[in-house]
Amino acid sequence: MKECKNVCDTQSCFVCQRCLPDWLPAVKAQRINFEVKKGQSIFAENDLVSGIYFIYSGTVKVHKRWDKDKELIIRFAKAGDIMGHLGLGKDPKYPVSATALEPTVLCYIDRAFFESTLKVNTDLTFKLMHFFADELQHSRKSMLDFVHMSVKARIAKSLIALRNQFGMSADNTINLELSRQDLASFSGASYETLFKVVNELTLNKIVELTGRRIKILDEAELLNIINQDNLNVK
Amino acid sequence: MKECKNVCDTQSCFVCQRCLPDWLPAVKAQRINFEVKKGQSIFAENDLVSGIYFIYSGTVKVHKRWDKDKELIIRFAKAGDIMGHLGLGKDPKYPVSATALEPTVLCYIDRAFFESTLKVNTDLTFKLMHFFADELQHSRKSMLDFVHMSVKARIAKSLIALRNQFGMSADNTINLELSRQDLASFSGASYETLFKVVNELTLNKIVELTGRRIKILDEAELLNIINQDNLNVK
DNA sequence: CGAGTTGTTGACCTACTTCAATTCTCGTGG
DNA sequence: CCACGAGAATTGAAGTAGGTCAACAACTCG
Numbered sequence A, B: 001m002k003e004c005k006n007v008c009d010t011q012s013c014f015v016c017q018r019c020l021p022d023w024l025p026a027v028k029a030q031r032i033n034f035e036v037k038k039g040q041s042i043f044a045e046n047d048l049v050s051g052i053y054f055i056y057s058g059t060v061k062v063h064k065r066w067d068k069d070k071e072l073i074i075r076f077a078k079a080g081d082i083m084g085h086l087g088l089g090k091d092p093k094y095p096v097s098a099t100a101l102e103p104t105v106l107c108y109i110d111r112a113f114f115e116s117t118l119k120v121n122t123d124l125t126f127k128l129m130h131f132f133a134d135e136l137q138h139s140r141k142s143m144l145d146f147v148h149m150s151v152k153a154r155i156a157k158s159l160i161a162l163r164n165q166f167g168m169s170a171d172n173t174i175n176l177e178l179s180r181q182d183l184a185s186f187s188g189a190s191y192e193t194l195f196k197v198v199n200e201l202t203l204n205k206i207v208e209l210t211g212r213r214i215k216i217l218d219e220a221e222l223l224n225i226i227n228q229d230n231l232n233v234k
Numbered sequence C: 001c002g003a004g005t006t007g008t009t010g011a012c013c014t015a016c017t018t019c020a021a022t023t024c025t026c027g028t029g030g
Numbered sequence D: 001c002c003a004c005g006a007g008a009a010t011t012g013a014a015g016t017a018g019g020t021c022a023a024c025a026a027c028t029c030g
Helices: A014-019 A111-120 A122-148 A151-166 A180-187 A191-203 A219-232 B014-019 B111-120 B122-148 B151-166 B180-187 B191-203 B219-232
Strands: A032-036 A041-043 A051-057 A059-067 A070-078 A097-100 A104-110 A207-210 A213-216 B032-036 B041-043 B051-057 B059-067 B070-078 B097-100 B104-110 B207-210 B213-216
Touching: A051 A111, A059 B122, A070 A151, A070 A180, A070 B122, A104 A111, A111 A122, A111 B122, A122 A151, A122 B059, A122 B070, A122 B111, A122 B122, A151 A180, A151 A191, A151 A213, A151 A219, A180 A191, A191 A207, B051 B111, B059 B104, B070 B151, B070 B180, B104 B111, B111 B122, B122 B151, B151 B180, B151 B191, B151 B213, B151 B219, B180 B191, B191 B207
Parallel strands: none
Antiparallel strands: A032 A104, A041 A097, A051 A104, A059 A070, A059 A097, A207 A213, B032 B104, B041 B097, B051 B104, B059 B070, B059 B097, B207 B213
16 A cells, blocks of 8 residues: 555645545545555454544445455445544444545544544544444445345345445446456345346346446336345345 | 422532432532423434533433434443433434433533533543543444444343442342343344344243343343354354 | 456245144133 | 143244356457
8 A cells, every 4th residue: 555646735636635535624624645556455343443434536335344255335435425434432443445447546533643533523522423323224224225225125225225336427327337257246145146136137127237337227217126035035 | 301309500419419420419500400201302313513411310311313213322321321422422413312211300400501611620521531431432332332233242241231330139130121122223133123132031040021021030141142143153 | 358347147045934734732611 | 620722932844046167159359
């Protein structure tokens, strides 16, 4: 991980202004930007928490391995998102790993400095608390979905989620290239099962996967699958 | 839900002092205590968020139905715990339900008042943020466990979790009476499967279930089951 | 052009869930 | 005090989603 040449400490620096979420102006002084190559690890589970990361550009997957070739992707993070905030809790270890999916520029803020900023800046802390409340709600929801939805519905949900987070271009292609492997990990399914389901969806003209490109052809039908499944469990 | 006679607004009130977590002294003025009967609902999913609850005494299950006779118990809450804090997020609805498992006394704090207290009290907000970070970490972890652990291991984990949260008396009985139905919902398994697994555990002298009483005889073996399973997934 | 990944597919296999049948338990009214 | 009915406990049998494995195709990259 080499230090980015865009290290900056003035308001006028374009890079850093974008690097931080707009509600975090207070920490603009003490920070360092890093550049990470595609596929490179940013932090790994059980690493000691040393700070918090903000993404300036690129995309990162936050994931947890539980075996050599098995992992669950918990979420994706893109420009403007926070990472490593779980380290703010009691346990001073990152419970998950983060790996860059494309060349990524990150902004790193030392934990001690971040915490002392929080102590001073009520408003910031308040907003961060709200952010956590939202995250928690979202996390709970996806946990429930995992437990009671079928793999097919989970895949449909994953696709919709990707679309919502990254948007799609005019031709309905999701603005994120993703391997099937990662898609499987994100849906909590085995690679082969994902393949079979995606195949079926392709035959029914609901989605189209060419290489790492994902195209959603029939969103209504995807939503249908998700809902049907909710009912089918009866 | 009838108003409890122990409504109080002075420091000297025993009830209210215990009702609030020790790090929340600031809100001691504006609150109301309620009494809830066993099995009674405190709030249900999609209810509009009106406030936040603290448990003074008793036990509550926080759960989500997804069908008439299917639910997942997300967590249990006991004296001193917070409930309904997810409503602090963007979406002004409770995403889950809460139901009393035994006669319970709750302390209710209006959302607006709670929020304005937070705005003033930096330290409180800071601690709450940390609490959320911990919760989030815990929530993520249990999501992962659900995805990759076998039912047997999930049940073992549930038992350990109950022991940790509620403790056990001298004869190794967990200090919480729980129906098998609820135990199944907590482990994310069907009633029958839970039964069979519990049966096996009983035969092997690992646990003992008599009625709603749960006794842990061989904790080491339970932990073993959890770990074995982690490995078995290979 | 081989050797090594990475896609594709089919055939099992297993851990659950679901369903159905039976027994047990306990409250209630005759 | 007993009978009886409702609901829980208990158990077995059958069905199924989806994970695993193994084989092959197809596409890289030296």
